[in-house]
Amino acid sequence: xxxxxxxxxxxxxxxxxxxxxxxxxxxxxxxxxxxxxxxxxxxxxxxxxxxxxxxxxxxxxxxxxxxxxxxxxxxxxxxxxxxxxxxxxxxxxxxxxxxxxxxxxxxxxxxxxxxxxxxxxxxxxxx
Amino acid sequence: xxxxxxxxxxxxxxxxxxxxxxxxxxxxxxxxxxxxxxxxxxxxxxxxxxxxxxxxxxxxxxxxxxxxxxxxxxxxxxxxxxxxxxxxxxxxxxxxxxxxxxxxxxxxxxxxxxxxxxxxxxxxxxxxxxxxxxxxxxxxxxxxxxxxxxxxxxxxxxxxxxxxxxxxxxxxxxxxxxxxxxxxx
Numbered sequence: 284x285x286x287x288x289x290x291x292x293x294x295x296x297x298x299x300x301x302x303x304x305x306x307x308x309x310x311x312x313x314x315x316x317x318x319x320x321x322x323x324x325x326x327x328x329x330x331x332x333x334x335x336x337x338x339x340x341x342x343x344x345x346x347x348x349x350x351x352x353x354x355x356x357x358x359x360x361x362x363x364x365x366x367x368x369x370x371x372x373x374x375x376x377x378x379x380x381x382x383x384x385x386x387x388x389x390x391x392x393x394x395x396x397x398x399x400x401x402x403x404x405x406x407x408x409x410x
Numbered sequence: 411x412x413x414x415x416x417x418x419x420x421x422x423x424x425x426x427x428x429x430x431x432x433x434x435x436x437x438x439x440x441x442x443x444x445x446x447x448x449x450x451x452x453x454x455x456x457x458x459x460x461x462x463x464x465x466x467x468x469x470x471x472x473x474x475x476x477x478x479x480x481x482x483x484x485x486x487x488x489x490x491x492x493x494x495x496x497x498x499x500x501x502x503x504x505x506x507x508x509x510x511x512x513x514x515x516x517x518x519x520x521x522x523x524x525x526x527x528x529x530x531x532x533x534x535x536x537x538x539x540x541x542x543x544x545x546x547x548x549x550x551x552x553x554x555x556x557x558x559x560x561x562x563x564x565x566x567x568x569x570x571x572x573x574x575x576x577x578x579x580x581x582x583x584x585x586x587x588x589x590x591x592x593x594x595x
Contacts, residue, residue: 319479323420
């Protein structure tokens with residue numbers, strides 16, 4: 284069995300490097316819908332993929348990943364909303380972990396909206 | 411919902427919204443009794459008896475973004491369709507306990523799924539709340555209590571630090587495997 288004692292060692296190692304991360308105004312906010320509709324359509328792996336990637340690539344200061352409730356567009360879940368400071372909010376729909384990582388690479392890091400996954404693209408298809 | 415663990419994630423989010431400060435989640439697998447029991451207990455705002463009854467109705471919800479609330483009805487149906495049982499005990503101002511018992515070997519019982527991932531998600535994304543998670547298999551068990559974690563970590567270290575997130579995941583997965591011997595559930 285793993286023991287919580289290991290946390291003491293982790294704490295020692297982390298001394299000095301903690302407390303640097305505060306929510307800043309120029310941070311990109313990524314929000315994943317995690318109500319019944321989102322969870323049932325696969326939001327948990329999307330959220331995990333995004334937050335793991337942000338951690339692995341040391342992007343926590345630049346990008347914050349959080350969850351929210353039902354956005355009211357249940358048929359389009361899993362939904363990921365991207366808020367880049369000074370820009371209009373972009374809503375990505377029917378996300379998968381793979382699509383979410385593409386959004387991370389192209390939009391969050393590259394600054395290019397991935398139009399094919401957006402709500403408006405999905406709505407046009409249905410029209 | 412394709413997995414019991416997703417029902418747990420969903421129903422525990424109700425406890426988060428009920429402004430709980432402590433959420434206790436128990437998953438108990440008892441092959442000898444042929445049961446899988448899930449208990450989610452919170453100290454949130456609680457409900458009146460009328461509300462506790464109506465959340466089991468799909469056309470009741472407190473949210474305004476849509477008119478149906480399927481979280482609790484999904485969970486109830488999933489349990490009852492396996493010859494199990496479901497109950498909610500709630501007291502206004504005290505908190506709510508949801509208990510679902512599944513028939514372990516029943517053909518309609520969905521898999522438990524990635525319960526470690528569910529618990530990790532709840533802990534990391536709701537850092538302002540304490541969680542006590544108990545996993546039992548037969549006579550064996552392990553516990554993860556965020557209050558104990560905070561004691562070890564001291565002030566100022568967030569659960570969302572990569573080292574801590576990774577530790578939580580490893581702790582949950584390793585101890586689960588040692589508790590149930592890697593049984594498929």
